[in-house]
Amino acid sequence: MTAPSPEFAFIAGLRALATDPAARGLVDDCAVIEFGGETLVLTHDMMVEGVHFLPGQDPADVAWKLVATNISDLAAKGAEPVGVLLGYTLGADDARFLEGFGEALAYYRATLLGGDTVSGPPGAQTLGLTAIGRATHRPVPSRSGARPGDMLYLTGPVGAAMIGFEALRDGTAGDSLAYRRPTARLAQGLALAPHVTAMMDVSDGLLLDAMRMARASGTTFAIDSAAVPIATPEARRAEALRWGDDYQLLFTMPKAIAPPVAAHAIGKVVAASDSALLLDGTVLTDASGLGYQHTRAPVR
Amino acid sequence: MTAPSPEFAFIAGLRALATDPAARGLVDDCAVIEFGGETLVLTHDMMVEGVHFLPGQDPADVAWKLVATNISDLAAKGAEPVGVLLGYTLGADDARFLEGFGEALAYYRATLLGGDTVSGPPGAQTLGLTAIGRATHRPVPSRSGARPGDMLYLTGPVGAAMIGFEALRDGTAGDSLAYRRPTARLAQGLALAPHVTAMMDVSDGLLLDAMRMARASGTTFAIDSAAVPIATPEARRAEALRWGDDYQLLFTMPKAIAPPVAAHAIGKVVAASDSALLLDGTVLTDASGLGYQHTRAPVR
Numbered sequence: 001m002t003a004p005s006p007e008f009a010f011i012a013g014l015r016a017l018a019t020d021p022a023a024r025g026l027v028d029d030c031a032v033i034e035f036g037g038e039t040l041v042l043t044h045d046m047m048v049e050g051v052h053f054l055p056g057q058d059p060a061d062v063a064w065k066l067v068a069t070n071i072s073d074l075a076a077k078g079a080e081p082v083g084v085l086l087g088y089t090l091g092a093d094d095a096r097f098l099e100g101f102g103e104a105l106a107y108y109r110a111t112l113l114g115g116d117t118v119s120g121p122p123g124a125q126t127l128g129l130t131a132i133g134r135a136t137h138r139p140v141p142s143r144s145g146a147r148p149g150d151m152l153y154l155t156g157p158v159g160a161a162m163i164g165f166e167a168l169r170d171g172t173a174g175d176s177l178a179y180r181r182p183t184a185r186l187a188q189g190l191a192l193a194p195h196v197t198a199m200m201d202v203s204d205g206l207l208l209d210a211m212r213m214a215r216a217s218g219t220t221f222a223i224d225s226a227a228v229p230i231a232t233p234e235a236r237r238a239e240a241l242r243w244g245d246d247y248q249l250l251f252t253m254p255k256a257i258a259p260p261v262a263a264h265a266i267g268k269v270v271a272a273s274d275s276a277l278l279l280d281g282t283v284l285t286d287a288s289g290l291g292y293q294h295t296r297a298p299v300r
Numbered sequence: 301m302t303a304p305s306p307e308f309a310f311i312a313g314l315r316a317l318a319t320d321p322a323a324r325g326l327v328d329d330c331a332v333i334e335f336g337g338e339t340l341v342l343t344h345d346m347m348v349e350g351v352h353f354l355p356g357q358d359p360a361d362v363a364w365k366l367v368a369t370n371i372s373d374l375a376a377k378g379a380e381p382v383g384v385l386l387g388y389t390l391g392a393d394d395a396r397f398l399e400g401f402g403e404a405l406a407y408y409r410a411t412l413l414g415g416d417t418v419s420g421p422p423g424a425q426t427l428g429l430t431a432i433g434r435a436t437h438r439p440v441p442s443r444s445g446a447r448p449g450d451m452l453y454l455t456g457p458v459g460a461a462m463i464g465f466e467a468l469r470d471g472t473a474g475d476s477l478a479y480r481r482p483t484a485r486l487a488q489g490l491a492l493a494p495h496v497t498a499m500m501d502v503s504d505g506l507l508l509d510a511m512r513m514a515r516a517s518g519t520t521f522a523i524d525s526a527a528v529p530i531a532t533p534e535a536r537r538a539e540a541l542r543w544g545d546d547y548q549l550l551f552t553m554p555k556a557i558a559p560p561v562a563a564h565a566i567g568k569v570v571a572a573s574d575s576a577l578l579l580d581g582t583v584l585t586d587a588s589g590l591g592y593q594h595t596r597a598p599v600r
Binding site for chain 2: 006009010014023024026030031033036040044046048052083086098102111115117124126
């Protein structure tokens with residue numbers, strides 16, 4: 001038996017502090033708060049140079065990704081962006097960062113509301129973004145509402161970011177756009193929110209995130225790997241199912257209802273069994289090796 | 301003529317993006333947004349090891365300060381805390397951080413709503429906190445409402461954090477509490493909000509912050525240095541007026557009204573002149589040397 005990772009222990013400690021129902025036990029993508037007569041949706045994601053982006057990567061792309069990943073969390077709640085707060089440590093090319101940041105805010109119709117800028121010491125650049133959204137449908141979708149009998153859907157292919165990452169890392173002629181400038185499925189999230197029983201964005205790998213949603217719902221997800229759309233050669237299907245950064249929406253709906261947006265049925269929800277995840281009927285009992293767990297451990 | 305600092309250029313670029321009135325042009329302590337039937341107050345402040353806290357400082361104190369500085373921004377708006385989102389890079393003693401974090405949240409009755417935890421690369425620890433508040437009085441106090449004829453007030457002494465910082469840095473027996481565990485003047489801010497014409501918290505030095513408020517209001521502040529309460533020996537008065545981190549509230553009110561909380565009259569608001577700041581009748585024409593401008597350049 002191995003000792004828990006520092007992330008694991010710290011996040012367990014945070015959970016003990018997050019007693020307000022709005023925090024959703026830190027197991028959801030966002031906090032959801034009743035405020036005034038409406039529902040506020042809040043998320044904060046960080047990006048660290050060398051962990052979430054490559055040293056030397058174009059700061060405009062880094063800025064885009066910082067915005068897109070946070071907007072993606074709002075998308076999973078069916079929330080429309082209200083604005084963002086930026087936590088910025090000065091880097092190699094702040095003007096380029098601003099360019100990409102402005103492009104992403106314009107694209108998602110989010111406005112910059114405030115934040116903080118600091119001169120960091122030499123070393124890895126650390127960035128944070130808080131996104132504030134307004135729920136368009138209540139109850140706000142969570143990860144915990146999947147029910148046996150529901151179908152499991154994915155809005156589009158996984159693996160494109162993996163291919164893009166490799167092209168960028170290796171300096172090949174391959175298309176790296178999917179890694180550099182991911183798309184938050186905001187329109188899809190807004191359209192889906194009234195219909196789904198559970199929803200999340202796939203940031204850390206399809207299998208890992210599916211297992212999290214199955215566990216949050218107290219069910220088991222049975223995934224048919226061949227039904228999962230991939231953006232990679234077939235030989236790399238297993239990797240595509242484990243790589244993150246594509247930000248597709250993963251959601252469940254009763255079988256009788258057709259999704260209101262284009263989506264691929266990739267499996268079904270069944271009663272909880274020993275494992276939260278079955279892949280082609282095979283039990284996956286351990287969360288390790290399913291995704292991004294060790295290089296990125298978000299509080300959620 | 302010197303080139304503008306990287307911070308200055310970056311913040312100017314951010315201002316061009318922050319066109320929503322809720323952002324208050326990034327010159328205020330917080331964003332102020334109408335949401336539902338209420339008013340949401342949002343702030344995000346960062347702390348970097350070696351910049352905002354000493355390497356090796358007790359993580360429990362660092363956590364406390366991270367919470368207190370953000371709650372202080374809410375205090376300046378007369379906003380009661382709703383909750384916080386934490387952006388955390390793992391550090392030397394995460395368990396100690398949690399202790400101080402929990403103590404500060406309990407003290408200010410704020411709840412943890414979410415956030416993100418990342419394993420940073422070796423190097424300086426970078427922390428961010430987003431605080432969400434609910435305005436208790438509308439219009440929400442700004443920095444820009446001071447009018448000629450108003451009196452200028454400060455809720456308590458400055459310089460205590462400077463003395464505390466020196467004690468901590470030098471390892472003397474002196475009391476370092478004011479630097480390690482600053483107090484956000486939340487109760488005072490709530491009581492003052494309905495009465496002030498302008499208000500802010502003094503984080504970067506009294507003179508620098510007073511100049512910012514005078515400029516935001518399009519007025520000049522005339523400060524009587526002898527009237528400023530200080531927590532230092534008299535010989536260090538000039539330094540105490542320039543050191544930050546005490547988080548007293550600085551506010552203006554019409555002369556005819558008595559402040560509803562204990563406060564020191566330290567000067568008055570006069571019609572705009574060449575300088576936004578007069579100290580004992582002497583014009584201060586340059587923002588340099590008035591405070592923390594170069595080591596901490598917040599977006600606000």
